[in-house]
Amino acid sequence: MEIDFTTDEMMTIAAARALGNDDICFVGIGAPSAACNVARLTHAPDITLIYESGTIGTAPDILPLSIGDGELCDTAVTTVSVPEMFRYWLQGGRVTVGFLGAAQLDRFGNINTTVIGDYNAPSIRLPGGGGAPEIASSCGEIFITMKQTLRGMVEVVDFFTSFGHGSGGTDRADLGITTKGPTLLITDLAVWRPDPKTKEFIVRSLHPGVTRDHVQDTCGWPVKFADDLGVTDIPTELELTTLRDLKARTEAAHAVEVA
Amino acid sequence: MEIDFTTDEMMTIAAARALGNDDICFVGIGAPSAACNVARLTHAPDITLIYESGTIGTAPDILPLSIGDGELCDTAVTTVSVPEMFRYWLQGGRVTVGFLGAAQLDRFGNINTTVIGDYNAPSIRLPGGGGAPEIASSCGEIFITMKQTLRGMVEVVDFFTSFGHGSGGTDRADLGITTKGPTLLITDLAVWRPDPKTKEFIVRSLHPGVTRDHVQDTCGWPVKFADDLGVTDIPTELELTTLRDLKARTEAAHAVEVA
Amino acid sequence: MAKFQSLKEAVSDNLKDGDTVAFEGFTHLIPHAAAHEAIRQNRKGLTLVRMTPDVVYDQMIGMGMVDKIIFSYAGNPGVGLLRRMRDAVENKWPKALEIEEHSHAAMANAYEAGAAGLPCAVFRGYKGAGLKDVNNNIREVTCPFTGEKLAAVPSVRPDVTFIHAQKANKRGDILIEGIIGVQKEAVLAAKRAVVTVEEVVDDFDDVHVNACILPRWAVTSVCVVPGGAHPSYAHGYYTRDNAAYVEWDKIASDRGLFQEWMQKNVLTVDETVFEKRISALKGAA
């Protein structure tokens, strides 16, 4: 049986699969939030989701529109102050996985969400880092999700909002950072993991129907593919239904709110 | 009409009178606690009492036996963690009056509750400072209550548990401490205040029936008396009734508990 | 000691031209009504502080009230960028905007240090991050025990902080519940603090002993402004007006449209409009 799905859905579901039942996951909004909640609603019911607004162990029935939506608090194990969140829970080293998105990303997992152009005279002023600088250094490892574009996946990021592997190799450890940093990149086209030595992101599997050219044409650096390049497993019916139901519940709820 | 009262009662009531309705008062156990609650139950109903266990704005019906009794929490405006208590409320500079007792006290309001004898080979190991070192430096001003004895009121304290006025004069400001430090000493025999310039405690009033010799015989330094030495007002019937009722309620409650 | 007064009086008494001011709220309980009153009173030369400046800071920047902003994430949550702030940074319209940019961790620590009466906050942060190269207020201290280099930022000490809370009791104590953000710290860090509340209740006797309560003597002014967080929300009272955030993106995209909207929805009304704005959002909170 053929199942139809979008590249967006594939990205979210592939990200969900990377999360386990014992993970303590620091969640951003958008794709990371959907992925984390799909994981919770499928293979990882006991996963702990933390949003930087202070909600710990939250289990929203619909996807929040912001990291501080009321339902996150209603369904949380507890809600703490933001200073406590950043001191005890993030800096305290209790988060296993941090999920980040990026406006710009380079091959070493360095992320820019601050400015396009020069910091002091930017062509586009982006929102800034928020929690990202310390999420990137304090979480056990970092998963990144983003849609591939030439503007987004660049040779050199315009600004180091959060540090990945720097120029690769042992750059990260050399700075005294003890956490793993970016270990996974999931785009709408492929699953990438860093080379163990160089730390450059390598494509490990292409999403179904995606070609190497597809990936290269939407990426600003020369892409390396794994020798044993695979194909990402297509979404299962359970995964797809779970994601679509979640999105449908979310849309319905927000429609009611503004009705 | 003659009213009978003990020197202990006089001490507590004189201390209570020094507190005002707008004071935010950091309370220790024993005499300070009784004094603060008598103030609250007489002329200062809106006084805020803070105990270092984290209870803010507490209004116990009976006197606590420890600084962490349940009734302090039951009657508090809110109860916060101990780190928050010391960081936001004490160090944050929000406490107007800190009440301290002393095992040893010198004429400049320096207090020892750590050891008698040498720190590394003490003849008596006392409980230690607890909150006192930072209460002494962070509260707007410090009131001290203690019973006079030659062992307690000494030429030189064996250990500077908390800093009063050092060797007097501008010692305190010279250390970069911006608060007033000890501004009042109430003993079972007299009310003392520091000389504005030398910062040595001077007797301002003797409790009713107390003589200068009484005070000197129970004090280890040569006592100075104010030129306009007065007599402490005797307890009013309201003050005395309030204190005695409070103590009676306290005894009754504790008798029931262990019955 | 908390004084109950009208929002107009509270803003007039507590916010001065040139002040450093925080209107804090972390998605939840954002003090929109207070900020709109500040706009009506036309304060100038402000330094705005907030972890997550959003729509209401976009409005103040667009109105030319702001010289400088200290922040860690400037976005329209769930929608996108702040177009008035972008216009100020990229095109100096209506005037240039100085920015002092931090991470969330730094800002949260800076408020915490402010509440704690300290001159600076010390934490582990900014490792490998570019902000420390463009912000001279990100420095280092060395742990005197391990030699580890830790990050330091100045504490945040606003002249005045505005927050919105659910309840005051009759004495003026303030109750904040749900996503409490950095509001307690923002109040305690400030010289003066103005709190708008949904309602006044007799007492807090039925409230949890460890709930987030600010005693009346930690607050300068209390103003009753039902709906005062709209289009943000007040847990237990009304939900977030997501449509308004989406709509803002369109309004803010055009200078003229922005000015018209401000004229109609802020300058020529008063804080009583907020109660009407939330009428359709009640109950689901």
Add this chain to the structure above:
Amino acid sequence: MAKFQSLKEAVSDNLKDGDTVAFEGFTHLIPHAAAHEAIRQNRKGLTLVRMTPDVVYDQMIGMGMVDKIIFSYAGNPGVGLLRRMRDAVENKWPKALEIEEHSHAAMANAYEAGAAGLPCAVFRGYKGAGLKDVNNNIREVTCPFTGEKLAAVPSVRPDVTFIHAQKANKRGDILIEGIIGVQKEAVLAAKRAVVTVEEVVDDFDDVHVNACILPRWAVTSVCVVPGGAHPSYAHGYYTRDNAAYVEWDKIASDRGLFQEWMQKNVLTVDETVFEKRISALKGAA
């Protein structure tokens, strides 16, 4: 991830000879039952940490289990001195006791820094105080913005922390209410954490959203020990046994009397005695 187990197993699994260990509680919720199990298991060479060592630390010191104590106030609350600790410090009986002494502010900050994963705590303290002359772990850092000298102490990072709490839910999350002290920090600062609780409930659905809850993955072991705080108290369950604290002063005043009491009331019983000890103290809490 929290494992429900017997107190005997939890102590055996988590407390080793030579460990740095905190049995925390600030007058309220002192984990007496857990400490008594540690005494029965005869752990040696411990470094004890606590802001307010009281009766139960007096007992461990008197039993010769303790090499060093890190503390800020060592007294029998409301009664007086700790006579076994005095005997160790003044007379080295049953053995010498090394002390690292701080102020409450320093200890509270040190736990906070431990929970925050920092190597040291920075605060304004010890000004003019004598402890900094006798404790090499009190040092200074300089604020890189104002030049102010601030106090620094090493963070507290116990190998294991024991606390007593009111409730666990079936998943193993922990609820602490009332005077919460430094218990959250002591647990988060430690490598391992054992929590004794009064009872296990289905869920915390009726608990305030901002209550002090430790998620199950922040705790190693949960043991159900009703009365496990006695003679301390558990808010909502039973009151403080003030008479027991007064009685302790007499028991601890004599080495022989102390040893007899320990034999009879600790060494030859188990944790089930605690439920009986609180039977007369219930209800009034």
